[in-house]
Amino acid sequence: MRFAAIGCFLLALTACERERRDLRPSPAKVVVFGDAAIQSQILPGGGAPRASVTNPFQGNAYAISEGQRLFGWYNCTGCHANGGGAIGPPLIKDHWIYGNEPANLFDTIVKGRPNGMPSWGAKIPEYQIWQLVTYIRSMNNLEPRSATPERLDTIEQSSRTILPKSEGEPR
């Protein structure tokens, strides 16, 4: 009984995070940088600094769905497609040049990167950048499954399922 109660309590906690919304988020431009997120595994002399910034929307379903909408709205899709990449690199992948921790992704969006990634810090409000971060992580199954929606129709569908067949094949 006691375990069940604790279980219910824990469930309520995660459910809370999954459903949490900020009804009046600040439209302010970015003031926080995720500077402390490390990108190297070489730690001279030992010891690693900890990231001082954490994702306020970790595991939040609403943030993921908003992030998905904003990913199109800010033309992220123009360069990264629906995760497969185009002008820019894919965002569904294992190897990340600048890291895939929330603070790394936040930094990348805010500051830009030297080889073509624009600097968005003066354009996108901070809370929306975190929503984008949460969505990008969800594409890579780095957010809880319970909060992650199904992928878009455009992704992971074999061409056989929706494309017209070429001539000579039975239709």
Place this chain on the structure above:
Amino acid sequence: MLVGFIGISAAAQIQNQTDDGQWTMPAKNYASTRFSTLTEINTSNVKNLKVAWTFSTGLTRGHEAAPLIVNNTMYIVTPFPNLLYALDLTKTGASKWTYDPHVSPSSQGVACCDVVNRGGAYYKGRIYYNTLDMHTVAVDANTGKQVWKTTLGDINLGESMTMAPLVVKGKVIVGNSGGEFGVRGWLAALDADSGKIVWRAYSTGPDKDILIGSNFKPFYAGDRSPDLGLKTWQGEQWKIGGGAAWSWISYDPDLDLIYYGTSNPGPWNSDQRPGDNKWTSTLFARRPDTGEAIWAYQYNPHDDHDYDGVNENILLDLNIGGKMRKVLAHPDRNGRLYLMDRSTGEVISAEPFAYQNTSDSVDLKTGRISYVPSKITGFKTVRDICPAAPGGKDWQPSAYSPKTGYIYIPHNNLCMEFQGIQANYIAGTPFVGANVRMYAGPGGHRGEFSAWDPVAAKTVWTVKEMFPAWSGAMVTAGDVVFYGTMDGWFKALDAHNGAVLWQFKTGSGIIGQPVTYKGPDGKQYVAILSGVGGWSGAIVAGGLNANDGTGALGFLNAMADLPKYTTSGGMLYVFSLP
């Protein structure tokens, strides 16, 4: 037959250009035939072709440029960072010098389809070429020192430069790229001596910006109203409507006209830009001295499928129906090969050279193309559109042989499904509004290499290719035609019948432009840059993830297997007979 030639001798035909065995401009000559009169390598001995020497560019993005060969030196313009290598042909390609224009790395973020460059042009002791970050440079061909560097635009407006300039009457003619970024397209002329901008002709907007004046005489009545570059748009959409001049220029010295095409309108979602969207997807004839427009013809009014009008224009004097006519041949993205009177802009024929189902015909009385209603796109999903966005043929330039009379066309066999979505204009970012997925057209192969008879307006022979034929073509008086494939084969075909006479497997897929020249030892050489990439090869050059078929503007869906066949890496190969 004889009657037809009265008034213009064979030697005076524009396709019969003088040839000094060098390669000084992108398409070999002003007529853009990519035809060499060299005959040492021919159909009987090409099977003996061997590698003479190679050169690594040290870069891994798509290599689309044609090497230039002048005064026993070879010049290679690389993809970003747009280095210029000078190689000494008297010393088996030893490096003479390297020029680095210090291109902004950020410009890679506004290059729609890999960070390619299509090469340079030589003129009076200098090499001229464009950099991805909106500069044209003049480099001393002997010393490698920069003579001038002119800024032509702003990457923060989504502009980039990838095309190869043409130098005409002391003017370096260049244009911008960015039809997928909501740029306002233009062509400009720079003074070759000083680098000063002499004129700039926009593709959209009021007539005065397009350099349309009293001498503008388009062939078709529908094109003759004033300010069509404004009135065929809603509001101020023309300011972000595309029409970039990112590809080839040809020049007829007798008519004193340059010819070039403009890109697709932006965004791709055509419901967001009602109207004909002039002068996007258009062929312009202009005076090189002033830029003044003499005539124009819009291939694809209100383009629905990303059918740019930028493909090459090959200038020919042909006997059409018993009459000698000054024509140009243009294989368009829409899959039709336009044969046009280059004096007037009249369409003589416009027959399909690739499988297509988006248009029924081109009305030769009005010049207007008739679209198939079920293939018109917008805020909806349309399937089975052929050709796909890269067209029946993209930038990859064709060649023409005055000996066979055929045009050799490397092209695509691709179809697509197209889902229009809302495009949101943010300066400096893509402006597309579509989820696209491409796939192989009828037959299941994705490319073809065809010989086309421009007089009969039909295909003579076709070689099927597994991947899109994304390299340029080159043909010689030895009746050999050269091109490369995306899985790395460099091929020599019999120009008469398409039989494969020789092929060589290079280190990476080929999307470059073959050239041929007479070396310092008097021998004939053939050169090609290997190094896959470009829009079609972005999956390899950019390491993209094909699980998302919409990647690379939908090309990923059609190229998911390319990484099994090739890896990236730029390398020049030079071949000769032993």
